[in-house]
Amino acid sequence: MPLASDTVREITALRVRYPQPRSAILPCLWAVQNELGYLSAEGMEEVAAILDLAPSEVQAVSTFYSMYFAQPAGDHQLLICVNVSCALRGADAIVDHVQSRLGCPSGGTTGDGKFTWESTIECLGACGGAPAMQVNHHFHENLTPDRVDGLLERLRAEPRPSHANGQSVGHVAEALTVKAPSSGPHPPSAETPPAPNAEGPPADTGVSDPAFPAPELPLGEHTEMPGSRSKRSYTKRGSRSAPRKRPRPNAGDL
Ligand code: FES
Numbered sequence: 433m434p435l436a437s438d439t440v441r442e443i444t445a446l447r448v449r450y451p452q453p454r455s456a457i458l459p460c461l462w463a464v465q466n467e468l469g470y471l472s473a474e475g476m477e478e479v480a481a482i483l484d485l486a487p488s489e490v491q492a493v494s495t496f497y498s499m500y501f502a503q504p505a506g507d508h509q510l511l512i513c514v515n516v517s518c519a520l521r522g523a524d525a526i527v528d529h530v531q532s533r534l535g536c537p538s539g540g541t542t543g544d545g546k547f548t549w550e551s552t553i554e555c556l557g558a559c560g561g562a563p564a565m566q567v568n569h570h571f572h573e574n575l576t577p578d579r580v581d582g583l584l585e586r587l588r589a590e591p592r593p594s595h596a597n598g599q600s601v602g603h604v605a606e607a608l609t610v611k612a613p614s615s616g617p618h619p620p621s622a623e624t625p626p627a628p629n630a631e632g633p634p635a636d637t638g639v640s641d642p643a644f645p646a647p648e649l650p651l652g653e654h655t656e657m658p659g660s661r662s663k664r665s666y667t668k669r670g671s672r673s674a675p676r677k678r679p680r681p682n683a684g685d686l
Pocket residue numbers: 513514515516517518519555556557558559562564
């Protein structure tokens with residue numbers, strides 16, 4: 433089935449947005465998935481034709497990223513994180529709950545085609561709100577079984593998110609869009625780590641977190657990470673002690 437004219441227009445516009453048409457593959461694939469709910473072989477061939485690329489190039493990109501679906505998926509996609517932070521905060525219970533509510537295993541789609549869900553060991557980067565999941569690429573954090581129930585109920589009443597009904601899922605494509613680099617050097621960032629000091633430990637920036645005050649170490653002691661034992665010792669942060677002199681060997685020892 434050929435792509436809708438709106439999708440073809442979007443892909444054509446994306447092509448001229450990049451110096452290399454190849455760079456537009458990701459957002460073009462999102463455009464196809466937004467329309468069809470997955471990446472059909474015909475849809476990817478159309479993308480390849482518009483971008484003037486070999487179909488295998490487009491297909492190779494689509495199989496690299498788990499966020500693209502090769503098969504028709506449900507209207508709403510749930511991705512539940514079970515990595516360490518989420519696991520420690522009850523992600524397994526959330527997974528069990530979702531499975532019993534939706535009646536299909538991880539990776540499956542409900543019989544009514546409303547939901548496709550999956551648990552993933554890939555951290556979603558929302559550890560501060562663990563346990564967390566993505567629903568149609570939006571984060572939902574601090575999950576509890578009750579919250580999950582409320583969310584599923586609300587989603588059941590909602591149509592598939594798309595450009596057509598104003599629920600954009602295209603923000604992901606926007607996030608993936610390569611911004612042209614600004615000219616000139618980047619201004620220093622407040623988060624830029626201090627440059628390593630070739631003569632010793634990192635220079636003291638004078639910035640400290642009042643919540644975690646540095647321990648007062650008596651002079652002559654130093655902190656040391658396991659396995660980082662060095663030949664030098666430091667009497668004070670930033671200053672190197674005088675190297676010890678090696679005793680001269682006696683002529684008789686040689
Ligand atoms: S461990 Fe779940 S979001 Fe990071």
